[in-house]
Amino acid sequence: MTDAARIPTSIPAGKAPVIAGAAWRSLLDEVTTWPKPGLVSHVDTGSHTDMNAETFRKSADAIAPFFADLYRCGFHGGTLAALRAIGQAAEQAMLAATGGVNTHRGAIWGLGLLSAARGRRDASGDTASCCDIVRQVWGPNIHATPPDPSSHGGDTQRRYGAGGARTEAAWGFPTIRSVGLPALNRGRQLRPDDPQAARVQCCMALIAVLEDTNLLHRGGREGLAFARDQARTFLDGGGVGHPAWSARAATIHRRFVARGLSPGGAADGLAICLFLDRTDS
Ligand SMILES: CC(C)(COP(=O)(O)OP(=O)(O)OC[C@H]1O[C@@H](n2cnc3c(N)ncnc32)[C@H](O)[C@@H]1O)[C@@H](O)C(=O)NCCC(=O)NCCS
Numbered sequence: 100m101t102d103a104a105r106i107p108t109s110i111p112a113g114k115a116p117v118i119a120g121a122a123w124r125s126l127l128d129e130v131t132t133w134p135k136p137g138l139v140s141h142v143d144t145g146s147h148t149d150m151n152a153e154t155f156r157k158s159a160d161a162i163a164p165f166f167a168d169l170y171r172c173g174f175h176g177g178t179l180a181a182l183r184a185i186g187q188a189a190e191q192a193m194l195a196a197t198g199g200v201n202t203h204r205g206a207i208w209g210l211g212l213l214s215a216a217r218g219r220r221d222a223s224g225d226t227a228s229c230c231d232i233v234r235q236v237w238g239p240n241i242h243a244t245p246p247d248p249s250s251h252g253g254d255t256q257r258r259y260g261a262g263g264a265r266t267e268a269a270w271g272f273p274t275i276r277s278v279g280l281p282a283l284n285r286g287r288q289l290r291p292d293d294p295q296a297a298r299v300q301c302c303m304a305l306i307a308v309l310e311d312t313n314l315l316h317r318g319g320r321e322g323l324a325f326a327r328d329q330a331r332t333f334l335d336g337g338g339v340g341h342p343a344w345s346a347r348a349a350t351i352h353r354r355f356v357a358r359g360l361s362p363g364g365a366a367d368g369l370a371i372c373l374f375l376d377r378t379d380s
């Protein structure tokens with residue numbers, strides 16, 4: 100089946116489906132990347148027992164139409180409250196498709212805001228990047244909204260002072276821009292014929308620097324430090340330019356699984372990098 104044929108047909112015609120299709124494809128490319136330390140892929144389920152690649156595919160199919168809605172909402176000047184209603188409906192669709200498993204909450208947030216920013220940019224002719232549009236238009240409101248204390252994000256903010264996905268978006272995705280996208284391009288230079296290798300390079304680079312609330316939630320400060328150190332060692336040893344890069348990454352993957360660590364923020368970051376890259380946003 101072609102990519103176009105797999106994009107859910109409930110997305111109506113226009114520019115919105117192109118953006119939704121790009122988000123959907125980026126999510127599938129993320130999950131079809133191995134070895135990503137501790138994360139779910141088409142090869143194995145990493146540190147997770149309640150989800151596999153098929154769960155992620157079902158989730159991506161279910162949430163794709165909402166990226167088109169978020170694009171349209173941004174196109175029509177939608178506020179953060181208007182975006183939130185659509186984002187929460189997408190979360191419900193994700194949970195219905197996965198039997199209650201949180202596969203893409205962070206991805207809905209990041210890709211959703213960027214889809215809305217793309218709509219706003221297309222409507223206004225603004226030349227700013229979509230990351231900057233998120234920061235300028237919705238950033239102040241994101242900063243002003245306290246995290247839900249019952250969520251993992253609220254818990255890690257209280258215990259560790261970590262801003263996580265909310266802070267990254269409110270500041271215009273600085274880690275994506277300064278680390279993720281350059282690493283994706285570096286991976287392509289190192290392995291021009293291996294797009295999967297470039298995605299691994301991007302994922303490792305993000306793990307090395309992100310204050311990933313999933314790692315904090317599962318492993319505390321020690322788990323976060325371990326994860327960053329492993330990714331840094333991989334990169335310092337040449338990353339995917341090393342002849343044995345795949346085996347080295349697989350060894351790190353197994354170490355994360357042995358500790359139950361899962362860098363979900365880096366997985367979302369990889370999908371966001373792929374989206375920005377393919378939509379030139
Ligand atoms: C802001 C969100 C992520 C809050 O969720 P929560 O409090 O559970 O946050 P938490 O910190 O646990 O992160 C959620 C996910 O983000 C990813 N993540 C973790 N750390 C990071 C990081 N440093 N940077 C980026 N993403 C990260 C992970 O995948 C994680 O599972 C979001 O889900 C939300 O508020 N949704 C409501 C709907 C909404 O407002 N939508 C707006 C437009 S789509």
Ligand SMILES: Nc1ncnc2c1ncn2[C@@H]1O[C@H](COP(=O)(O)OP(=O)(O)OP(=O)(O)O)[C@@H](O)[C@H]1O
Pocket residue numbers: 129130137138139140145147201202203204205206251313316317361362363364366367
């Ligand atoms: N390929 C992937 N593999 C695993 N997690 C991913 C992947 N892509 C994104 N993620 C993110 O990582 C999170 C899963 O991590 P985790 O299981 O620690 O979170 P949780 O379901 O919120 O918490 P818990 O299961 O500990 O109650 C998901 O929210 C998802 O957004």
